[in-house]
Amino acid sequence: MQPGNPACLATQSPFMLRQALDEGMAMKSYQIKQWGGPLEHVDLPTPTPKGREVLLRITAAGICHSDLHIQDGFFDLGQGERIDFAKLGAQLPLTLGHEIAGVVEAVGPDAHGVNKGDAYIAFPWIGCRHCAICEHEREQWCNTPKFLGARVNGGYSDHVIVPDPVYLVPHEGIPADLACTYACAGLTAYSAIEKAKDLRDNDVLLLVGAGGVGLSGLHLAKEMTRAQILVADVDPAKRQLAEAAGAFAVIDNSQDDALSQVMDISNGGVRAAIDFVGAEASSRFGLASLRKGGTLIVVGLYGGALPVALPLLPGRSLTIQGSYVGTLDQMKALVSLGQTGKIPPIPLDPRPLDDAPRSLQDLRDGKVSGRVVLLP
Numbered sequence: 282m283q284p285g286n287p288a289c290l291a292t293q294s295p296f297m298l299r300q301a302l303d304e305g306m307a308m309k310s311y312q313i314k315q316w317g318g319p320l321e322h323v324d325l326p327t328p329t330p331k332g333r334e335v336l337l338r339i340t341a342a343g344i345c346h347s348d349l350h351i352q353d354g355f356f357d358l359g360q361g362e363r364i365d366f367a368k369l370g371a372q373l374p375l376t377l378g379h380e381i382a383g384v385v386e387a388v389g390p391d392a393h394g395v396n397k398g399d400a401y402i403a404f405p406w407i408g409c410r411h412c413a414i415c416e417h418e419r420e421q422w423c424n425t426p427k428f429l430g431a432r433v434n435g436g437y438s439d440h441v442i443v444p445d446p447v448y449l450v451p452h453e454g455i456p457a458d459l460a461c462t463y464a465c466a467g468l469t470a471y472s473a474i475e476k477a478k479d480l481r482d483n484d485v486l487l488l489v490g491a492g493g494v495g496l497s498g499l500h501l502a503k504e505m506t507r508a509q510i511l512v513a514d515v516d517p518a519k520r521q522l523a524e525a526a527g528a529f530a531v532i533d534n535s536q537d538d539a540l541s542q543v544m545d546i547s548n549g550g551v552r553a554a555i556d557f558v559g560a561e562a563s564s565r566f567g568l569a570s571l572r573k574g575g576t577l578i579v580v581g582l583y584g585g586a587l588p589v590a591l592p593l594l595p596g597r598s599l600t601i602q603g604s605y606v607g608t609l610d611q612m613k614a615l616v617s618l619g620q621t622g623k624i625p626p627i628p629l630d631p632r633p634l635d636d637a638p639r640s641l642q643d644l645r646d647g648k649v650s651g652r653v654v655l656l657p
């Protein structure tokens with residue numbers, strides 16, 4: 282049983298739930314009860330924060346593509362292999378949603394520095410807070426994490442418990458529906474672009490995939506690097522968006538001559554490629570686009586496997602690097618950048634909380650263009 286997991290409270294004490302419902306203190310959440318199962322509406326007692334915990338009343342919660350993998354209960358590793366969430370320590374039932382903005386409704390007796398009514402983004406990539414990785418402030422890499430919406434209850438709800446005020450980042454000047462997307466879509470893009478921030482004026486940075494995160498990456502890359510940004514996407518509408526957002530050039534990477542176009546545009550290969558899709562075809566394209574000494578940064582979690590010709594790694598001095606969400610400090614830096622007004626908002630699709638099941642299905646069916654944000 283996880284501390285602060287109200288589902289456990291509800292299953293242990295139906296009487297308390299009845300009492301909470303009678304007193305109007307119930308919270309509405311959307312949970313999965315089995316891996317691969319549907320998102321279900323549940324009413325649970327609104328949790329009371331203990332210790333350093335903070336109870337947020339949620340104002341906006343984004344629906345991320347990763348939520349589909351969590352609902353399925355596994356990531357596809359390609360070649361018939363997969364990694365199961367249950368083996369990673371995730372427990373059911375689980376309220377999904379890791380992009381959360383909210384206002385403080387109650388604080389535990391030891392939670393200082395936050396006041397009722399203050400508005401925050403919750404940093405969701407919370408570790409165990411005891412291991413060496415967490416102590417070095419790389420909690421997103423913790424081996425026993427407590428990620429909101431992926432290990433413990435998250436944002437498809439009207440309330441959420443955040444375990445400590447240190448994970449709350451104020452978002453003054455940025456509306457809640459946009460601010461919540463900084464916790465994953467924005468942070469993932471920021472952290473990936475930061476890995477390419479040393480590129481110089483004549484360098485070309487290739488972004489593969491111009492969906493929500495890729496487009497954020499383009500906006501951020503224009504602010505954070507001096508490189509020329511080349512965007513590849515198989516979808517003409519997304520290429521058009523990338524062009525309008527200031528890409529130096531756009532190409533259709535499903536075309537046979539796509540690689541020779543990259544070589545022409547980049548004068549012999551790009552210094553870095555960021556794969557925002559994370560499928561075999563997109564990563565293979567990114568790797569083949571590199572010049573000697575180049576780096577492929579894989580961000581997307583679509584799934585699959587990439588065969589790599591090993592002599593190319595030393596022979597061409599290539600680097601293959603992964604980038605997974607980001608740190609609390611990076612999220613704070615991203616919010617500061619957002620507050621300057623220089624980062625255009627990603628397209629949003631706000632919907633009521635009760636649309637969570639339909640919205641997740643729409644995302645699965647490819648019927649969503651902007652980021653769906655649930656507004657309780």
Ligand SMILES: [Zn+2]
Nearest residue numbers: 345347465466
């Ligand atoms: Zn996400």
Ligand SMILES: [Zn+2]
Nearest residue numbers: 409412415423
């Ligand atoms: Zn840890």
